[in-house]
Amino acid sequence: MVHPQEVDIIVAGGGPAGCVVAGRLAYADPTLKVMLIEGGANNRDDPWVYRPGIYVRNMQKDGINDKATFYTDTVASSHLRGRRSIVPCANILGGGSSVNFQMYTRASASDWDDFKTEGWTAKDLLPLMKRLENYQKPSNSDTHGYDGPIAISNGGTITALAQDFLRASDALGVPFSDDIQDLDTSHASEIWAKYINRDTGRRSDAATAYVHSVMDVQTNLFLRTNARVSRVIFEGDKAVGVAYVPARNRGHAGQIVETIVKARKYVVISSGTLGTPQVLERSGVGNAERLQKMNIKVVSDLPGVGENYQDHYTTISIFRVSNESETSDAFLRGDKEVRKELFQEWEVSPEKARLSSNGIDAGFKIRPTEAELKEMGPEFNQLWDTYFKDKPDKPVMFGAIVSGAYADHTLLPPGKYITMYVLIFGSSSLQRNYRFQYLEYPASRGRIHIRSPSPYIEPEFDSGFMNNKADFAPIRWSYKKTREVARRMDAFRGELTSHHPRFHPASPAAAKDIDIQTAMGILPNAFTVGIHMGTWHKSGEIYDASKVHNDIKYSEEDDKAIDEWIADHVETTWHSLGTCGEWLIESSSIAEQSVKAMKPREEGGVVDGRLDVFGTKNLKCIDLSICPDNLGTNTYSSALLVGEKGAQILAEELGLKIKTPHAPIPTGVPTTQMVRVRNERLFSLFD
């Protein structure tokens, strides 16, 4: 179809927030012309998107159809002992929702109240939180919605390791709850819900829910993919359209060739936390001095653009579990038989298939006890006093158990896993579980800025990871805490030493690897099991969780080893936010940094409560870049909520009413799935 050269509204960026805005507005008024422009490929009927269990593959670089853009720290960080962090960010229609881990959590009520902005309190936002959800778990909380486009369920299967984890957490004072996503709970565990539709077994991505659904029934939503918005076109300070370029610059002798589309009413930038500030700066909205150096005409001098970058931090520690445990390792290693079995199972009954799960079945939110706080040092205690103490709904940490090693399996001890592929998700010989620890409100901050007006030149990026010392103590605490949970699980069989701090070998805290009995269960016919030449591994006593009653004691030297491990391994949690939230006046005071709100322009703000970009007209930013402060959640729910809020604001300004329920979600069998089912049948005929 030939695309119009002029529409009413252009949405630049097809992540969750952009999909909500485009889909909701187009559905609200079939005469309103809306264009959604996305830098990545269309996700429709992509089997690597809609099958939930293959999500880890989406972070692989294949060099042909990468589903992510990988941002690397421009300068090596002294806070990370000379390491450069890599922060992948979605590059596909649906944005993060097409590639993410599908873990459902929500921010605490005080996170939204802390915006201190009219219309943005948790109470104001609650109807929109409900509007977006189709909550499919049993629940007695009145904070969930049941008719929205985004399905949330426990997925097709839950492994027994989840209950083992919950019992072990309870033993450490983390009680079980049936719903910790009620906006208030900050210290409890639960069976962790997923963005998976219970009825179809498919991923609940924002494009299918909000965009494909509307395009199936109306003709006023125009979708452009593989098209990168280079800049907003202004007449004076009024946004009147955008220019976009092909996602790859392979023609025209390297010249940049732009296509221009006009917007009669609004331009909305929803290119994500790392994309939006780049589009703004290329358009002349940002720090005037910085832009003038690149000969970019300044439309609005906003030094906050690109500053105050935030994320959550992950450290991953890997543990051994019994040979009888159900994990996904064999599948992750790419075992052919296992893959065939699992894919086939999914094709036949996706709603109950093992692949209709992310393998992340249980988790907790926790806050430290008084005694633990004392051990966490002055920097964190200062942060605690100003940020957490009076906000009992804010967790300091999330922990989750994943049934399988989320690691490059070629780097795991050789041989040990090969025998494990025999049965996964529901049978024996699956060997590992790993757990994530998330630091939910880090104090560190980073930034992203363009280096050139060209949309093809990589920006300057500083993740800022761990540049505030206060962030070490809670991660150290969480490592110890999750290790204690692991040791109390019946399935526990040791620690994969390569994925733990390098404690002194004589320290009682030193990580202990697999016991001999479990090792022999993995390779019963091997001649080398139990050999400990070079002390790679000295097989220990058989583990028995029922005998574990006391916590490991750590010396100062042990704590130092943990901190070094954190610096060496702390990672993004892909929860980027905040680059158009505010401009942090340089200050090392945690107290000052911890009082955040949407700021007026004079104080470094970029957008106001109606998401209008200061100093411009008809231009809004609607995505997680607008957050002035961190949100204690896996951020998909918040991106959808910001999208719903933005759609609501725009609908009000356009005199429209958002229609509920939204357009029906496509549930028919995707064409790609039909082809595979046919092929599988042919395959078994000739097998």
Ligand SMILES: Cc1cc2nc3c(=O)[nH]c(=O)nc-3n(C[C@H](O)[C@H](O)[C@H](O)COP(=O)(O)OP(=O)(O)OC[C@H]3O[C@@H](n4cnc5c(N)ncnc54)[C@H](O)[C@@H]3O)c2cc1C
């Ligand atoms: C690997 C990964 C795992 C995650 N796991 C979870 C999870 O389990 N649970 C959870 O709640 N959250 C998770 N998240 C986070 C969640 O997905 C994000 O917070 C959410 O997607 C952010 O939404 P957004 O709309 O702000 O931006 P994004 O999702 O970043 O979307 C922005 C979109 O804009 C496009 N874009 C960028 N620049 C341009 C341009 N110039 N022109 C046109 N298009 C452009 C991008 O291609 C992208 O599609 C994960 C994210 C990732 C990447």
